[in-house]
Amino acid sequence: MAKLPRDGQTTLKDTKSLRLRAAWLYYRYGLTQKDIADRLGLARTTVVKLLDEALKRHEVQIGIAEGDGEMIELGVRLERALGLDEAIVVPGGSGADDTAQAVGAALGTLLSGAIGDGMSIGVGWGRTLTAALATFAPPRRENAKVVALLGGVVEVSVTNPQEFTWRLANQLGAACFLFPAPLIVDSAETRERLMTRCGLDRLERMAERLDIAVVSVGDIGSAATSLSRDLLTADELRELAEAGCVCDVMCNFLSTDGQPIDHPLRHRVMSIGLDTVARADHVVIATGGAARAEAILAAHRRLGCDTLVTDEHAAVRILGLVGG
Incomplete structure (x- = not known):
């Protein structure tokens, strides 16, 4: 069984959640981009974009921003x-x-x-x-x-x-x-x-x-x-x-x-x-x-x-x- 798929109408809040989740799995747990893509039900290219955007937004420093990261x-x-x-x-x-x-x-x-x-x-x-x-x-x-x-x-x-x-x-x-x-x-x-x-x-x-x-x-x-x-x-x-x-x-x-x-x-x-x-x-x-x-x-x-x-x-x- 895989994560429930989402349709293309992703809200800004959903995008942030996916971005932080991808960053957490990549930087904290060491999963590969392919593993993250499989886990989140996304294309690998999407995962690459999410990780890049997280860096640009300074959401990835030593860890994920407090609050969201804890959840x-x-x-x-x-x-x-x-x-x-x-x-x-x-x-x-x-x-x-x-x-x-x-x-x-x-x-x-x-x-x-x-x-x-x-x-x-x-x-x-x-x-x-x-x-x-x-x-x-x-x-x-x-x-x-x-x-x-x-x-x-x-x-x-x-x-x-x-x-x-x-x-x-x-x-x-x-x-x-x-x-x-x-x-x-x-x-x-x-x-x-x-x-x-x-x-x-x-x-x-x-x-x-x-x-x-x-x-x-x-x-x-x-x-x-x-x-x-x-x-x-x-x-x-x-x-x-x-x-x-x-x-x-x-x-x-x-x-x-x-x-x-x-x-x-x-x-x-x-x-x-x-x-x-x-x-x-x-x-x-x-x-x-x-x-x-x-x-x-x-x-x-x-x-x-x-x-x-x-x-x-x-x-x-x-x-x-x-x-x-």
Whole structure:
């Protein structure tokens, strides 16, 4: 798998990011221009121009300029430690909402250039993904599809999976495929009937052929801000925590090693299975905050993340956990 390609409509901010990233890999890590070109999905001649421009702008002295360089270094370290194709790290915010906005903005910019004609995009849910809409400004794409990977909620406080999916598809000019079912139903039998007898099996078939899957992850600790906390009872949250849950991916609850938690909720969630999501050509995980480091690692172990979009606090914590 390679880094997600970008189209030709690169912004000035994107150009600077690529320039500093190329310079960091060349001068700090000693990669060849060809290696950098392969890693960044660019032509070698483009890499040569980026390095030359970095020198002319005095961005390369003894090291890369402070601030930008720190984020790039964290990204490169995450890529090496986790085997990622790309890690995009943004400065940390002062709280959960600030972090979601910052990480979401980076995700929106990434997806604006990564989605091409004819692509099928599967999307999850969360504050971070919703925040991506503010910077998601792609050209109109022909024959693209956006597929919801999970059901919706009855009472909407911040965001709704169905609304997010529709807005993303609308901004892209893509066909939109919603998941018209509650996110959590009353029994495994209800879930089975809805999935097999009400047309939702079509979504499962579409999810088997995704070019990109984009999900966020949450934790369920006492201070967690995961949206699933609003959908579960206090007893259910306690039972999940006692069973070793550290991660919530579309209301699929995982242990540290990425395995599903053995709890009745597992069979009542209306979402595409994580094994199916993991088979997408490219999996993007976007979330931030130090408290979600374990959740990010669990989701990575389950889904095989290709691109991680996160903040510096999560990045530092992840590297501490994995010794990277």
